[in-house]
Amino acid sequence: MAKSKHYYIRKTHRWLGVILGIQFMMWAIGGLYFSWSNMGEVHGDFQKKNAPLLSSDISLVSPTVVLDTIKKVHSIDSVVSIQLIEILGKPFYQVRCISAIHNESNHEHDIQAMNHLANAETGKLRGSLTKEEAVEVAKMRFNGEPKVKSVEYLTGTNGHHEYRESPLPAYAITFEHPSKTTVYVASELGTVQKFRNNKWRIFDFLWMMHTMDYESRDHIGNWLLRAFSIFGLVTVLSGFALFFVSAKWGKKGLRNR
CATH class of the missing domain: 3.10.450 (Nuclear Transport Factor 2; Chain: A,)
Incomplete structure (x- = not known):
């Protein structure tokens, strides 16, 4: 006896539901947690003090002095940023730069990023x-x-x-x-x-389950997520088809055909 279309659609829908059910549940749990969470608490904003401000009476050396000092120790090809920061009540220049190092084995240049801290009042480098x-x-x-x-x-x-x-x-x-x-x-x-904090860790775990990126957690264009999204669409469409062929008017239409 030949199997009906109703049988094959129902069986396909059932197995897709089993395969995708757990992932759908994780998407739902993640969505609930994301929408009901206070992002300030997740990011720990309530635990953060503002960074201390520096007095306007400080006397600063030019960043050029600091760069010249760094060049005596390391070669610099490019400067990424120079920022005035506060460390334990004292002003410092935070210098981020790039140096190209010649690689003799392949005759190419390797890019090396370097960070330096220098006393903003004296220009002296520190470790x-x-x-x-x-x-x-x-x-x-x-x-x-x-x-x-x-x-x-x-x-x-x-x-x-x-x-x-x-x-x-x-x-x-x-x-x-x-x-x-x-x-x-x-x-x-x-x-x-x-x-x-713990709220962020829960958020991060659910985000991994949401994106299905089990390597870096943040790549939402991975093939596993794409595949499950397609399977999810097929599951929904098979549900609509199952509803149609199960309905009385749907069965009547199939008999007439």
Whole structure:
């Protein structure tokens, strides 16, 4: 006995529903969390203090003095940025530059990014932040007076790390706080880069499930997401077809044909 179209449509719809059901549920859960979350709390805005301001009475050397000092130590091909920042109450120039290094093995030039900190009042270069300095910088930017739980020095991260694609090396300072907040301070830049708390971590996990990017989490044009989107559309269309062939007027139309 030949199987009816109704049977094949129902069976296709059922298996598509099983395959896609879990992902649809994760999309729904993620959408609920995204829409009902306070993004200020996710980003930890309520925990951040404004960066301290510098006095207008300070006497600054020209950034050219700093560049000349750097050139005595490293060759510079391009300047990315020069920014006046505050580190523990003192003004510093944060200099980001690029140097092209000749590679003798393939006769090409490798691009190397470099970061320098220089005292903005004297022009004297200084090294990266120490562990103690990074902790003090994090404390000054964290609202309240929580105790430091742990300090980790990062020289590399993977695609799933909460500090991914951010300046390295960096210190990860975790505080004893209900939100389990970690403040990331880039040691070569001398500034706070990220606040990460439990609400952000939940958001980040659900975002990964939402985008289906299980490598870097942020690539929404991956083929897995595209495939599931197509399968989802097929599932919806097969549901409409199943409704049509199951309805009395639909069955009558098929019999007449």
